[in-house]
Amino acid sequence: xxxxxxxxxxxxxxxxxxxxxxxxxxxxxxxxxxxxxxxxxxxxxxxxxxxxxxxxxxxxxxxxxxxxxxxxxxxxxxxxxxxxxxxxxxxxxxxxxxxxx
Amino acid sequence: xxxxxxxxxxxxxxxxxxxxxxxxxxxxxxxxxxxxxxxxxxxxxxxxxxxxxxxxxxxxxxxxxxxxxxxxxxxxxxxxxxxxxxxxxxxxxxxxxxxxxxxxxxxxxxxxxxxxxxxxxxxxxxxxxxxxxxxxxxxxx
Numbered sequence: 001x002x003x004x005x006x007x008x009x010x011x012x013x014x015x016x017x018x019x020x021x022x023x024x025x026x027x028x029x030x031x032x033x034x035x036x037x038x039x040x041x042x043x044x045x046x047x048x049x050x051x052x053x054x055x056x057x058x059x060x061x062x063x064x065x066x067x068x069x070x071x072x073x074x075x076x077x078x079x080x081x082x083x084x085x086x087x088x089x090x091x092x093x094x095x096x097x098x099x100x101x
Numbered sequence: 102x103x104x105x106x107x108x109x110x111x112x113x114x115x116x117x118x119x120x121x122x123x124x125x126x127x128x129x130x131x132x133x134x135x136x137x138x139x140x141x142x143x144x145x146x147x148x149x150x151x152x153x154x155x156x157x158x159x160x161x162x163x164x165x166x167x168x169x170x171x172x173x174x175x176x177x178x179x180x181x182x183x184x185x186x187x188x189x190x191x192x193x194x195x196x197x198x199x200x201x202x203x204x205x206x207x208x209x210x211x212x213x214x215x216x217x218x219x220x221x222x223x224x225x226x227x228x229x230x231x232x233x234x235x236x237x238x239x240x241x242x
Contacts, residue, residue, distance in 0.1 A: 015188025015202040017181050018237065046205045047192065053205055060207065068227045070216060071205045072235060087227075088237065 004079070008039065008099045011056045011063075011075045013047040018088035019074040026076075029095040038099060046073060059084070107143045108135040116143050155193070157186040164238065167219055173239045185238050189218055203236035 010026050012019035030041040044052040056063065059077050064070060066086035075086040081101035085094055108122030109115070113129035122135020138146075154160060161175070161182060168174045176182050188202030200206060204216045215221060222234035232241035 011205075013188070013202050013205065015184065015191050016236070017184045017188075018203055020184075047188075047202065048195070056205055057207055068225060068235070070212075070235075071207060073203055073205060087235075 006039075007042045007079050008033075008095075009055075009077045009079065010041050010043045011046050011052070011073050011077065012043065013073045014045055015047065016073050021088065022074045022090060025090070025092050026074075026095065029092045029099070032092075032096060033099050041076070041095070041099070107138050107140060109138045109142070109146060110134045111136055114146050116147055154199075155190060157183055157190065160186040160189065160199075164219065168239060172242055173223070173234075174242050176233075176237055176240050182238060185218075185236055201236050 012023070026041055026043070034040045044055065046053045046056050056071065056075075056077075059079075059082075060071055062082055062084045063072075063075055063077060063086060066084040067075060068087075072086055074088070074090065075084060076090065076095060076098055077084045078098050078101050081098075083098060083101050085098055103120045105119050108117040108119070110117075110122075110126040110129065110131060112131040112134045113126060115126055115128045115135075116138075117123055117135060122137075125132055126134050152159075154163060161179075164175050164182070185202060189199040192198065192200040192202060196206060198213075198217050200213065200216045201218045201220060204220075206213045206216060218236075218238065220234065222228045222239060225235065227233070227235050228241075233239070
């Protein structure tokens with residue numbers, strides 16, 4: 001397991017339909033990253049885990065900007081580069097690029 | 102920013118929360134009838150017998166009515182809409198309010214009030230850019 005502070009985190013909500021649609025794309029990106037010897041993606045559900053929600057809030061400044069003003073899911077956050085992607089239109093290519101940051 | 106206060110219609114006891122009371126009471130039609138009250142009084146005046154909106158079908162009906170005559174409509178994908186309704190009811194059960202399942206609360210109640218569905222999506226950039234609210238529940242006609 002990758003250490004906290006050095007991960008690419010996928011924040012998602014169990015009842016968020018866009019998260020469900022993005023999930024297979026995140027899985028594909030994860031598989032590709034691992035296949036190429038990189039670190040995978042850490043998935044954290046935020047509506048049913050206060051611990052995960054707290055972590056997401058701690059990255060709030062960057063995530064809010066990426067999510068158009070308020071915290072939102074689905075969102076990906078690179079703990080190393082402190083860069084984020086947010087929303088339903090995230091592509092696999094964008095995720096791979098974010099992982100390489 | 103002006104502070105919102107509580108107002109009570111002295112004819113029918115409607116309660117309003119806002120910068121000022123409505124000029125015409127939406128319930129009884131009385132003019133200039135709203136007077137400033139405090140929170141304890143408002144709690145006593147509001148009788149807990151309003152409709153419970155805790156079923157998926159009820160929410161769908163409320164949302165349909167909300168969108169009536171507006172430049173946006175409910176997303177035509179009913180299964181998608183029902184998933185969101187279930188998510189909001191789950192959030193109501195676990196977090197106290199019908200927060201958008203595609204957002205996440207900050208822990209600051211005042212800030213989180215903006216995440217109750219239907220939210221203020223028509224003033225948000227994402228609606229202007231994509232024609233949909235953040236979660237896709239409402240789409241431009």
